[in-house]
């Protein structure tokens with residue numbers, strides 16, 4: 001539950017919502033906690049909210065590490081398993 | 085070094101391990117508390133302890149949101165679902181935590197209570213919109229990372245006029261817990277828990293910033309290094325702590341500058357202080373009552389406070405007898421000190437919250453350390 005996962009913003013929607021792409025999975029999340037989010041930004045997502053922006057390199061590094069550790073799959077399941 | 089093989093940066097990890105061994109003075113010990121369950125998890129998953137010299141030890145802290153929730157609050161949530169007939173929305177981690185008489189949310193659900201596992205507070209709002217004739221309660225738990233999403237949901241419910249939505253608020257604060265641990269008799273007087281420095285939480289700090297820790301560093305003369313979740317981050321931070329200890333410094337340093345700033349996420353902080361205020365006191369599992377350590381919903385948003393909307397009964401809540409979670413959460417005991425560990429209590433059949441959450445110390449020991457600790461002890465006994 002402490003983990004946050006990086007993802008790329010692919011679309012901005014009304015009501016502070018955004019669509020992010022995560023390993024080919026599309027997920028609707030809230031960007032209400034951040035100012036000035038743009039399409040193409042990488043954000044760290046925690047319980048369905050973008051907590052902060054990260055660089056593309058940091059996002060790639062974190063994802064690779066999570067994949068190697070086998071955490072990525074679990075996190076993706078948690079994210080896609082919720083009533084979205 | 086088996087565990088290091090599992091990640092790509094193994095060369096770097098080995099270099100850091102050599103550096104740590106070189107700088108840790110052999111004539112003293114370094115007890116470093118990782119406050120956050122995410123770090124506990126990373127330390128075990130990657131076998132970081134194995135890369136440390138004998139005199140550098142991790143003390144596991146209480147930073148697992150599921151683990152520190154007192155049983156009474158969980159019993160209250162079960163009562164909300166069972167007696168008041170609400171739709172109770174909970175994060176997944178909480179579902180299997182045993183309450184009094186081992187009653188968990190998942191058991192209550194199996195018995196017919198309407199309990200829904202959600203991923204985001206947005207899901208709870210959606211359920212409230214879809215069920216206008218039902219009361220929907222979000223069982224809010226967690227530290228500073230999950231609090232802002234709860235604040236957003238409450239504000240959104242107000243804006244939409246979602247009158248059937250409320251929040252059972254159990255949000256707690258990291259800095260107060262660290263202060264409480266440093267002030268505890270075990271640390272201050274008895275010396276049963278030794279702490280020479282802290283690994284500060286990653287994502288919590290991204291929200292609150294590094295500034296709130298400056299107080300402890302000064303007041304208690306303990307160094308704090310805010311550490312990322314990756315094993316290399318943890319090792320780099322250990323090195324930074326060792327250097328501070330060696331040089332007699334007690335400062336707040338930030339290893340995780342990739343994400344954490346001194347002031348944190350100001351927008352999130354503003355939302356939280358708009359919706360929540362400090363409770364005078366809140367019970368933590370393991371730590372007992374901790375003053376000013378939790379949040380409650382401000383009067384302006386009282387309409388969305390489940391504690392005001394529903395009256396729960398006074399109850400005699402009880403932990404599972406001989407579960408050592410409370411002592412483990414204070415750093416006084418280790419999971420292997422618990423009689424039930426690995427026998428009666430396993431992740432499939434958890435007796436306490438520390439075994440349920442993957443961030444709990446018992447679950448981490450079981451999953452990654454179960455066979456190593458006894459083996460190491462044996463090796464030490466023979467040597």
Ligand code: SF4
Nearest residue numbers: 408409422429436446
């Ligand atoms: S092993 Fe189980 S019973 Fe023992 S302290 Fe851990 S969670 Fe509690």
